[in-house]
Amino acid sequence: MNIFNEKESNVKSYCNRFPVVFTSAKGCWLTTDKGERYIDFLAGAGSLNYGHNNDIMKQALLDYIDKDGLTHGLDMHTEAKAAFLTALRNHIFEPRNLDYKVQFTGPTGTNAVEAAMKLARKVTGRANIVTFTNGFHGCTYGALAATGNQHHRGGSGMPLTGTSRLPYEGYAGVDGLALFEAMLNDNSSGLDKPAAVLLETLQGEGGLNVASNEWLQRLSKICKDNGVLVIVDDIQAGCGRTGTFFSFEPSGIKPDMVTLSKSIGGYGLPMALVLLKPELDKWSPGEHNGTFRGNNHAFITATTAIENYWQNDDFEQHIAARSQQVTKTIERVLKRFPSLFVRAKGRGMMQGVECKRPEFASDIADHCFENGMIIETAGPDDEVVKFFSPLTISESELEKGLHIFEQAAEHVSNAATRKAS
Template sequence: MDIFKKQESNVRSYSNSFPVVFRKAKGCWLETDQGEQYLDFLAGAGSLNYGHNNPVLKQALLEYIEMDGIAHGLDMHSEAKAAFLEALNRIILEPRKLNYKVQFTGPTGTNAVEAALKLAKKVKGRSSVVAFTNGFHGCTAGALAATGNQHHRQGSGASLDNVTRIPFEGYAGVDGLKLFETMLDDNSAGMDKPAAVLLETVQGEGGLNVASDQWLQKLSKICKLHDILLIVDDIQAGCGRTGTFFSFEPSGIQPDIVTLSKSISGYGLPMAVVLLKPGLDQWKPGEHNGTFRGNNHAFVTAAMALEIYWSTDDFTTHIQQCSQQVNETINRCIKRFPEMFLRGKGRGMMSGIECKGGDIAAEITKACFDNGMVIETAGPDDEVVKFFCPLTITEEELTQGLNIFEAAVESVAVKFFKQVS
């Protein structure tokens, strides 16, 4: 551990909560250098929807490496890229009647958001955008300007401009969309007409706040009426995390632009894309580029993940069954310990439980770690315990993790309230 304390920056965060040295991982399990095993209910913050070292994806990658397949290709054509694009269109886009072109950005989610915002401003010739309270979109300048979290914003050291913040659905009892409409229609409201609206349909770091289908439909209607682009940041909520491949599917809306990263590679490899309606593809060659926008190893595993998990409805059914199991545990805990919890939050396998204070959530996650499970918190005060295990988890593994969570809740109830209901 000394090498980390001596050499690594204080900016690290997850290691503060999980102070061990991990050596290897498989499926839903992490193993330390001491041979201790932990159930992973963090899953790379949503980057490992298909688990650690998924055997099918690993085999495809090993075979590709063994035949000296292209590893790094900038934005040149390659067989691996072609295979991914074909699979994405055939398995994901066409069945959903979504007509998008694909832009490969630098391999991080925040880079995809930057590209989406730049494109929207370029196409519309406007400099401002609208984002929402409790949204999180990344830590580079443009994405951070659209991010609501004060802790991350304070790390900038620079002004974060050209964003108007609107209340998300359910925020402080304010009808954010009514406010948005009123400001758009009032020439004295002081809000410049935005190029785009940027949002997460389920706010990950913001506390698992869910936009209803009706709210999303109304927002989409407002954007169309006022010639404003709708950008859905599906970096954390996409790739099946909420129960469907795209988080916005149940609402029936079709965003103008969608950003994907995290689990799009299928294997935890760096990869990010922007999906954009063809008429918006007004880039000139190289206007937004990045040395590592051609991670062909990620293309290989991404294509294979689509083939094996999204060619049928079986995986979606599995996610729904797991979600039901998680929600049953959440509801049971709320009923047993009303002095500790407020409500369940989220959708699908992007679910959590809101505690009556971040101190309670912190104690629960610490107790979980002490008993062999990695799980983290979300929300403005870190008050939501966030269930984020790989989507490939088995029923038995999920039961084991939920049992660890319930035991942790009981121990914290004794510590805080001197009782177990």
Template sequence: MDIFKKRESQVRSYSNSFPVVFKKAKGCWLETDQGERYLDFLAGAGSLNYGHNNPVLKQALLEYIEADGITHGLDMHSDAKAMFLKSLQRYILVPRDLDYKVQFTGPTGTNAVEAALKLARKVTGRSNIVAFTNGFHGCTAGALAATGNQHHRGGNGAPLSNVTRIPFDGYANIDGLAFFETMLSDNSSGMDKPAAVLLETVQGEGGLNVASNEWLQRLSKLCKAHDILLIVDDIQAGCGRTGTFFSFEPSGIKPDMVTLSKSIGGYGLPMAIVLLKPELDKWKPGEHNGTFRGNNHAFVTAAKALEIYWANDQFATHIGQCSEMVSNTIQRLVKRYPELFVQQKGRGMMIGIECRNGDLSDEIAKTCFELGMVIETAGPDDEIVKFFCPLTITEQELEQGLSIFENAVESVATKYFKKAS
């Protein structure tokens, strides 16, 4: 551990909560250099929806590397890129009646958000962006301006501007869309007409807040009525995490742009894209570029993941069954320990339990780690324990993880009631 303390910046965070050295990983399991095994209910913050070292994806990647397939090619054409685009079209876009061009950005989610915001401003000629309370979109300046979290915003060291924030669905019982519509219709409201609205339909870091289908439909109609682009940030909620490939599918809306990263690469390899309606593709060559906007290894595993998991409804059905198992456990514990818990949050396998305060959630997560499971917290005060295991987890492994969680809750509850008495 000395080398990390001596040479790695203290900006690191996850290693503070899980102070071991991991060496191997398979499926939903992590193994340390000491041979200790941990169930992974973090899954790279949603980057490993298909599990660690998925054998089918690994084989496809190994065969590609063995054949000396292109590793790096900027944005030049390659067989691997063609394979991914064809798979995306066949298994995702066509079945959902979606027509999008694909922009390959730098490999991080925040870069995809930056590209979407730049394009919205370029196309509309406007600079203002509307974002929402508790939204999280990344830590580079443009994406950070649209992010609500003060901890992250405070790290910027410079003003963050050109964003108007309005209440998300259910925030403080305020009808944010009615407020938004009033502001747009009032020439003296002081709101500059926005280029775009940017949102997560299920907020991740902000606390697993779910926008209802009705609210999303209202927002979509409002944007269309005022010629405002609608951008859905599906970086964490996409690729099946909420139960459908895109988080917005149940609402029936068709965003103007969608940002994807994290699990779009399939294998945990860095990759990010912007899906944009063809009429919005107003870029000049190279206007938004990056040395690593063409990760061919990720194209290979991304294409294979779409082929084996999204060719039919079996995977989505499995996600639904797992979600029901987690939900049953959460509901039972909320009912049993009203002193500790408030409610269930989230949707699909982007789900969690809201604790009465951040101290409780932190103690539960810490105890889970002591019992052999990696799990994190989310929310404005880190008050939510967030279940984020790989979507490929078996029901037996999921039961094992839920058992660890229940044991951790029992342990924390015992300490809580003893202290209270």
């Protein structure tokens, strides 16, 4: 461990909670240099929806590398990119009646968000972007201005401008959309008419807050009536995490832009996209670019993921079954440990449980780690225990992880009872 403490920046975070050295990973399992195995309920913060070293994708990538396929090609035409765009069109867009152009940005989610915000401003000629409480969109300046979390905002070192914040659904009992509509129609509201609204339909880092279908439909209508674009940040909630490929599908809305990263590459390889309606494609060549905006290895694994998991509804049915397993466990612990937990949060395989005190969530995560599981917390005060296993996890593996969690909850509950007495 000395080399990490000696040379790695203090900005590191996950390794502080999980101070071991990992050497290999497979499916939903991580193995350390000491041979210890941990079940993974973090999954690269949503980058490993198809698990670690997925066999199908690994073989496709090895075959591509073996024939000296392009690794790096800027944004030049390649066979790998053509295959990815074809799979995306045939298996994702067309079955959902969606028509999007695809912009390849730098390989991080925050770069995709920056690009979407820039394009919205360019197309509309307006500067303001409306964002929501507890939203998280990245740590570069534009995306950080759209992010609510003060811990991340505090690292900016300068004022964060260009956005206006509204209450997300359920925030402090305020009807944020009624407020938004009233302000748009009041010349003295002080709200500069926005170019776009930017939101997660299910807020990941913000605490697994879910926007209802009705709320999303209301928001979409308000925006359409007022010439405001809708940008859905599906970086964490997309690629099947909530049960459907896109998180917004159950609502029936069709965002003007969608940002994707994390699991869009399939194998954990860095890749990010902006999906945009064709009429919004007002970019000049190279106007938003990046040296690594064409990760051909990620194109290979992304194509393989789409073709093997999204040609029919079998994978969605598997996600639904595993989601129900998680839901049942959460319902059970809410009844068993009313002194620990407040309520269930999230949807699909993006669920969690809110604790009455943040230290309960932290203690549960620590006890899980001691017993062979990696799990993290979320929310404004890290008060939500967040279940985030790979979507490909088996029924028995998921049950094992949920059992470790429930044992941890029992341990923390007993410790809290002893302390109170």
